[in-house]
Amino acid sequence: MTLAFSVVGKILKLRHHPTTITLNTLMKGLCLKGEIKKALHFHDKVLAQGFKLDEISYGILINGMCKIGETRAAIQLLRMIEGRSIKPNVIVYSIIIDSLCKDNLVNEACDLYSEMVVRRIFPDVVTYTSLMRGFCIIDQLNKAIGLLNDMVLKNINPDIYTYGILIDALFKEGKVKEARNVLAVIVKTCFKPDVIVCSALIDGYFLVNEVKNAKHVFYTMTQMGISPDVQCYSIMIHGLCKIKRVDDAMNLFKEMHHKNMAPDTVTYTSLIDGLCKSGRISYVWGLIDEMHDTGQSLDVITYNNLIDALCKNRHLDKAIELFNKMKNQGIRLNVYTSTILLDGLCKGGKLKIAQQVFRDLLTKGYCLNAHTYTVMIDGLCKEGSLDEALVLRSNMEDSGCMPDAVTFEIMIRAFFEEDENDKAEKLFREMIARGLL
Structure with missing residues (x-):
């Protein structure tokens, strides 16, 4: 970005005028780096200097704001540009609708969708897919299917991502037959199932305890020319750990390393949870060290699983040590963390220590x-x-x-x-x- 701005400085020095495309490129660069405040400051500066921006400029800024969870600020920016006679396009609306749905604010997303239609800004496959995912998140599958039917009536073709969301939602409601029917539609419409659809199928089959089918999809992906990604491996590892096949999960984890794939926090958390629940705590410490070495932080769920396992296996001193480590590192304890430790101490005959911990939590204002x-x-x-x-x-x-x-x-x-x-x-x-x- 430093070099990019120096090039713009050269343009100005030569008394050329940077175009809107140049300015948009710089704002996009800042947003890609997560420097949204700098992008907004740059926006204010170029406007003050008399340069003009377009709907693409504001699409870049709104997308950047939504990416960091500033959806409300993005909506305020949308209202501001409307007052400047810049007509937001379908992309801008879709970005905000998608962000609202991810925040579970589906009703607000629907209001924005209605506003689009009134203003004759016609929703596209991205708009519909975002809304469908929103309805699936809040367990309103019927409304998601209604949107799919609306798409078809308006001759908007669902894409592979749309179908993937639907397959995932159907499986979560235990509707295996319907999910398979959607898969048949994918094949019939000449879509090649991608890693997203395959991941949804694997996750779905584990949810309904059809482990053979989950493994079949995973191991035939390569034959279909689809490379399983980190998320796909994480789903498999999570599913195998849930059914107590921790050795199989460990083998997949080793396979990831063999393929030079970097496991993410979800992968580690799933495997640590499986190892903890099977009482194999000695393996866990190595994984935690590995996470630290690769710059991945343990979340509170991982710590909770580990404290629970330590308590159940009567390693109470280590459980207390880990609990204190969490507090010292500034990891935000939730109510489950405290309850797990107190329960373990009481059941392990350490009532006095439990009372001390309990009093300390009350004194420091922790939520109980x-x-x-x-x-x-x-x-x-x-x-x-x-x-x-x-x-x-x-x-x-x-x-x-x-x-x-x-x-x-x-x-x-x-x-x-x-x-x-x-x-x-x-x-x-x-x-x-x-x-x-």
Whole structure:
């Protein structure tokens, strides 16, 4: 970009005028580098100098803003250019519709789609596909199919990506026959299934537990001239780990390295989860080191899986160490992280340590929910500290977490076991009064 701007400086020095294409190219370069603020500043600067920009210029900026999740700002820019008599095209609208759908704001995306139609800006296959994906994300498959029918009526041909989204959604609803019918349509319309469609099929077959079909698709991809990508391998590794075929997943992971394919965070997380759940924690540390070496960060889900496995295998000291490491590295703990550790400590006979961790979380203002409190109440009850459990239940309500049926059942059972029937019956009546029975 530095060299590109120096060339523009040369153009100006020679008293030539850069064209809109030149200016658009520079803005696109900045956006590709993720420097959206610099691109917007450049936009303001060239306008102030009297240069003119077109709908392509604003398409570049809006696309850049949507890519970094600034959809609201992109809509504001859309409204601004309308006031400057620049007519946004179908590409600009489609970019924002796609971004809204990815943010689960499908109703707003539909409003923008309606606005397009009113302004006689006709939606294309990209617009329809984005909306279809949006409806599939919010589990409104019928509306997605309705859009597909609308496309066909308007002589807009669905592309392979459109069909891939539909296949994925049908499988997620368990509609295997319908998904296969869509695949038949792909073949009939002379589309060659690509890696996206194959990935959707593999994922779908794992979802409905048709493992043989998933493996068949994966291993026949090469014969069809399709090279499985990182996402495809990740789907296979995730699916195999889910059905406890961790050795097969490990072999695929090694195959990726053999093909010089760099696994991503999803690949590592899936494999670490599978290894943790099968109790093979010794393999996990090597994968974590490998992630660090390749510059990939562990997300909170990976840490949660690892802490859970360490607790279940009674490696409580290592679980606490990892939990503290998360906090020290500034990784945002979620409520599941805390609950997993507290549950492991209580079940592992480390109630005192669990209480210390719990108090520390409360003091530092971490978000705890009813399940977290219930885990601690259960630990106290099992140790016979019933009065402390009652106090904690009271504190729980004071903090805005209402006890559920499980909380009451744990305490009622504990009081009955200690022959404190009056207290058990009082809790039982309270449970009925709250409509939890």
